[in-house]
Amino acid sequence: MLILNNIPALLVAIPLLASAVVSVLPSARIAWGVAFVTTLCCLYMAFELTEIVSASLTLSYAFGGWEPPWGIAFVVDGANVHLVLLVAFISVIATVYALTTLKHEIAVEDLPKAYAVWLLAIASLFGLSMTGDAFNLFVFLEISALSSITLIALGAGQDRRALLAAYNYLIIGAIGATFYVIGVGYLYAATGTLNLLDIIERLNEIGTNQAAVTGLAFMLAGIMVKAGVFPVHIWLPAAYSFAPSAVSSLLSAIATKVAIYYLARLLFGIFIDTTHLIDLFLLFVLMPVSVIAIFYGTIAAIFQIDIKRLFALSSIAQIGYITFAFSINTHSGISAGFIHLINHALIKGALFMAVGIFAIGIGQRATMNSLRGVGRQMPITFTGFVIAGLALIGVPLTAGFISKLYLFKAIFETGNGIYVAVIAVSSALSVLYLWKIFEVMWLQEPLQPLKIEKEPVLACVSLWLLVFTIIIFGIYSAGVSSYGMNAANALIGVR
Amino acid sequence: MSSLYSVLLNWNYIVVIMLMMAGLYIIISNQNFIKKLVGLSIFQSSVFIFYISLGKVSGGTAPILTGVSDTVYSNPLPHVLILTAIVVGVATNALGLALVVRIHEAFDSIEEKKLLALKIEDGHQENEQKDNKL
Numbered sequence: 001m002l003i004l005n006n007i008p009a010l011l012v013a014i015p016l017l018a019s020a021v022v023s024v025l026p027s028a029r030i031a032w033g034v035a036f037v038t039t040l041c042c043l044y045m046a047f048e049l050t051e052i053v054s055a056s057l058t059l060s061y062a063f064g065g066w067e068p069p070w071g072i073a074f075v076v077d078g079a080n081v082h083l084v085l086l087v088a089f090i091s092v093i094a095t096v097y098a099l100t101t102l103k104h105e106i107a108v109e110d111l112p113k114a115y116a117v118w119l120l121a122i123a124s125l126f127g128l129s130m131t132g133d134a135f136n137l138f139v140f141l142e143i144s145a146l147s148s149i150t151l152i153a154l155g156a157g158q159d160r161r162a163l164l165a166a167y168n169y170l171i172i173g174a175i176g177a178t179f180y181v182i183g184v185g186y187l188y189a190a191t192g193t194l195n196l197l198d199i200i201e202r203l204n205e206i207g208t209n210q211a212a213v214t215g216l217a218f219m220l221a222g223i224m225v226k227a228g229v230f231p232v233h234i235w236l237p238a239a240y241s242f243a244p245s246a247v248s249s250l251l252s253a254i255a256t257k258v259a260i261y262y263l264a265r266l267l268f269g270i271f272i273d274t275t276h277l278i279d280l281f282l283l284f285v286l287m288p289v290s291v292i293a294i295f296y297g298t299i300a301a302i303f304q305i306d307i308k309r310l311f312a313l314s315s316i317a318q319i320g321y322i323t324f325a326f327s328i329n330t331h332s333g334i335s336a337g338f339i340h341l342i343n344h345a346l347i348k349g350a351l352f353m354a355v356g357i358f359a360i361g362i363g364q365r366a367t368m369n370s371l372r373g374v375g376r377q378m379p380i381t382f383t384g385f386v387i388a389g390l391a392l393i394g395v396p397l398t399a400g401f402i403s404k405l406y407l408f409k410a411i412f413e414t415g416n417g418i419y420v421a422v423i424a425v426s427s428a429l430s431v432l433y434l435w436k437i438f439e440v441m442w443l444q445e446p447l448q449p450l451k452i453e454k455e456p457v458l459a460c461v462s463l464w465l466l467v468f469t470i471i472i473f474g475i476y477s478a479g480v481s482s483y484g485m486n487a488a489n490a491l492i493g494v495r
Numbered sequence: 496m497s498s499l500y501s502v503l504l505n506w507n508y509i510v511v512i513m514l515m516m517a518g519l520y521i522i523i524s525n526q527n528f529i530k531k532l533v534g535l536s537i538f539q540s541s542v543f544i545f546y547i548s549l550g551k552v553s554g555g556t557a558p559i560l561t562g563v564s565d566t567v568y569s570n571p572l573p574h575v576l577i578l579t580a581i582v583v584g585v586a587t588n589a590l591g592l593a594l595v596v597r598i599h600e601a602f603d604s605i606e607e608k609k610l611l612a613l614k615i616e617d618g619h620q621e622n623e624q625k626d627n628k629l
Contacts, residue, residue, distance in 0.1 A: 135576050145587075146586055149590060156601065160617070161617055163601055164598065164610060164614055166594055167594045167595070167598060170594065171535060171591070174535055174587050174591075175522065175535070175538070177583075178538060178542055181580060185573070188572075189549050
């Protein structure tokens with residue numbers, strides 16, 4: 001019972017403590033073992049959490065017995081309970097993947113410390129997805145940023161440009177986080193509280209207030225930097241393309257998603273919109289920006305030769321789809337956004353894993369030239385890669401199709417035909433860059449005989465676990481879609 | 496006139512805005528990676544001062560119980576928050592400086608223009624290497 005009652009706190013505390021233990025371990029294998037067991041524990045607790053929350057709808061956990069709004073509270077409700085499960089699931093799979101891939105990319109003596117930072121990143125992502133305290137969120141935001149930056153900089157063993165990518169992320173991320181803190185300051189000045197639920201109540205009492213609006217604007221700007229929303233995404237492509245592949249798949253799958261979830265919570269869950277400022281922001285800022293992001297990311301990906309950078313750019317487009325769904329500003333729009341949030345995490349995690357296995361197989365960076373004919377030599381990885389790629393386009397029987405289906409449903413409810421064209425044309429364009437890779441890898445002959453290493457078994461297992469999940473969610477979509485509904489219910493009320 | 500007077504009376508917020516803009520300007524305009532980090536700390540410090548100003552109640556003393564019933568206390572919460580934010584700021588700066596050391600080792604420069612040129616050169620070299628191999 002002690003464990004069940006304290007799951008929200010333990011989900012953060014266990015990886016945090018384990019990271020301290022791991023950092024002093026002498027051997028990389030033992031360090032990995034501890035990290036793996038830790039993430040497994042977290043997955044178990046996340047499962048228990050979903051059961052608790054599905055029974056009681058909202059779980060509020062008060063730290064140290066200090067009741068909110070005085071103490072720090074973790075709040076788990078319909079909007080984030082499956083996000084916690086996603087973070088736990090991806091972190092287990094990415095940790096399995098890291099065992100066989102990270103040693104190719106990072107010096108062996110650095111590995112235990114790399115796993116320590118890895119666990120730190122996971123702990124902060126759990127914290128980000130559960131905290132109900134505006135300032136506590138900033139602390140987790142910075143822990144996640146600093147640990148991600150360290151993990152990205154570890155790619156320097158392979159390519160020194162990783163250091164520049166990490167430095168850029170540090171500067172841009174710190175400006176974003178500081179903007180967020182300014183916003184929290186304004187909101188605190190207006191309401192006198194930091195607890196998100198309490199802020200809603202106080203804002204209800206005092207009505208729309210200039211300071212609160214300014215604060216919200218600053219907070220949105222800061223969170224958008226972390227989420228990689230279009231005009232402030234510039235740190236993202238370089239960071240994901242130079243990071244070690246296990247890190248790329250962990251971060252691209254869940255780090256931006258957690259920020260997007262909080263963006264949705266800020267947009268829909270907190271502010272009582274008496275003057276329709278949020279409506280105006282969604283219609284005139286977020287929607288055009290998302291459309292630009294969708295086309296910019298897709299078209300830039302078409303002309304990209306480096307595969308990892310290509311998928312980082314496609315991430316910007318996919319984040320564009322999520323924010324586009326939010327900007328429709330209806331119940332079904334928000335649930336479509338959350339459905340795509342889950343599906344894209346699985347798809348992009350799988351794609352980055354596959355690219356990492358290819359890069360290890362050929363012993364150099366994966367590009368359009370170096371991957372010629374590799375598909376036939378690494379069939380297991382390639383099949384998984386193709387399925388994940390098809391899911392990214394939105395082919396039926398994959399999770400990506402379900403995302404697009406709910407997105408179209410949300411658009412049809414608005415009755416605006418232009419949006420249908422946006423999604424259809426951009427999906428067609430994404431066929432271009434994926435087909436280009438498939439063709440190079442399967443149909444073209446390698447220009448020189450390839451010396452392919454054997455496909456690492458554990459990495460393939462983790463890739464295929466994600467691919468199976470993508471297929472299962474494509475056929476049996478009730479779980480994900482009910483999460484979308486629950487999230488929208490929790491944020492804007494039951495419709 | 497009265498609005499200008501009230502702005503001048505809250506001169507601490509003017510200091511905050513000036514520091515904030517100075518910090519951001521240094522980050523954007525400066526070529527040197529260490530100076531950019533200095534700009535970042537100035538930017539962060541301006542937010543610290545903003546929070547500390549928020550917590551100050553005019554005529555209020557330090558929030559320690561005095562036993563006198565009508566004592567006015569300053570709000571301690573923003574000050575405590577800033578203690579946390581300072582720690583975060585120190586960590587960010589430390590990591591940033593560590594990265595600059597590594598960048599200097601790897602590229603032999605910490606000037607943005609030169610690094611950008613080196614980065615583009617790296618990309619070209621990579622492509623050429625591949626063309627030679629092919």
